[in-house]
Amino acid sequence: MNLLRATEFKVGLLVIIVGSLIAVMSMQVSDDPSYLGRSKKAWFLIPNAGGLVKNSAIRSAGIPVGVIKDIRLQDGQARVDITIKSEIPLTTSASIEIKAQGILGDSHVEVYPGSPTDPPLPDNAQITNIKAKGSLDNLMAEVGEVASSLKVVAKNLEEATTEDGTRKHILGRIVKNVETITNDLAHVTSENKDKIGEIVDQIHDVTSSLQKIANDNSDQGLKKTWEHLSATVKNLDDVTAKISRGEGTIGKLVSDETTAEKVESAIDGVNDLVGAASRIQTAMDFHTEYLGTVGSWKSTIGVYIQPGLDRFYYLGIVDDPAGVVETTRTQTTGTTTSDITEKKTYEQKVKFTLLFGKNFWDLTLRGGIIENGGGFGIDYYFFRRKLKVSTELFDFTRTNWRTFATYYFYRGLYVNVGINDALDKNGARSGFAGAGLYLTNDDLKFLLTKGL
Secondary structure, eight states, rough: OOOOGHHHHHHHHHHHHHHHHHHHHHHHHOTTTTGGGOOEEEEESSSOOOOOTOOEEETTTEEEEEEEEEEEEEEEEEEEEEEEEETTTOOOTTTTEEEEHHHTTTTEEEEOOOOOOOBBOOEEEEEEEEHHHHHOOHHHHHHHHHHHHHHHHHHHHHHHHSTTTTSSHHHHHHHHHHHHHHHHHHHHHHHHHHHHHHHHHHEEEEHHHHHHHHOOTTSSSSHHHHHHHHHHHHHHHHHOOOOOOOOHHHHHHOHHHHHHHHHHHHHHHHHHHHHHHOOEEEEEEEEEEEEEETTTTEEHHHHHHHEEEEHHHHHHHHEEEEEEEEEEEEEESSSSSSSEEEEEEEEEEEEEEEEEEEEEEEEEEEEEETTEEEEEEEEEEETTTTTEEEEEOOOGGGGGGEEEEEEEEETTEEEEEEEEETHHHHHHHSSEEEEEOOOOHHHHHHHHHOOO
């Protein structure tokens, strides 16, 4: 007998195939993702698991993503074990919210995966962020709190309106004060009926006088005043109509585009002038140096006016102790030789400097009048404009060549060292060293503000 052709074998094979199809279809339509290992497990604790049912669906954004596998007691709380689909990316910030499905007490679990930047939640780990709202128990608790508050309010209202508790509560005091005010008003009106009648009569007289003024046809009457006012308004309408038609100076200013453009250009010119004046930078410079050969101090005070970053004007006054040099030669004749001795006399003189300068990054060229004589100078900056090396040539009839170095060490304070009249054409060659102070307009504003 062939076993494969037996009726019992065919019936058994059909049963197995149908049972397998039913099992596969059951797993496909089931909300439980734990079949075939396509799940992730987690658990959480809540004080009350009322309304939750084992094997009920777990949702995320309203979509079923798993089921409740078990509900049991742990440490006095309800432990809920859940199984969700493995493609739901649970992280350590994942949270659970117990939501009500109706007023009958049914609830379901809503899971929030958490921030995707947080680390993933390990399998079978606890979710600690739990929210519970919307349940019937919570609603009844809130209603109980409201009822308790209403009970307290009713008690306070009762105490405030009773005879003994009137003064104990602010509401009672308000009611008592209103009662007192109404009693006082009744007393006042009962005692001053005659005076109130007089006031009413006076009001009647005032209204009668106003009626007479309104009916007065004289030049001082209300009608004449109203006619004058109407005429004034009509004249004002005529003026505004002429302006709107462009008649007259004001009309041209308002309606004529050419006139308006000229006025606008004039205003722009004034604004440019005022803006340029406000952008001008000014600075004060004062320095003094000791001339070694002369044996005296040379002082200079000046003003920088800088209308732009690339140019400036400088006006300075110089107190020069060697402004005038006189040389006296004395010849002494001996028996065989003769000696000639020279004596220099220095006279103090005030000199003026007026320069125009042009900046080229770290190089500055300047020219004009230097100490009462024509001349020019060159400055070059090093070390982020901390060190400046300068040379000047001026007074070309007796060429004076001066070269020096300046170092700015703190907030406008500087020191300088150099040689004056290096060619000794004026008889005043001398090394010098000194210090100075350079103040910008911002520094001057600060000092003047503090001074006032």
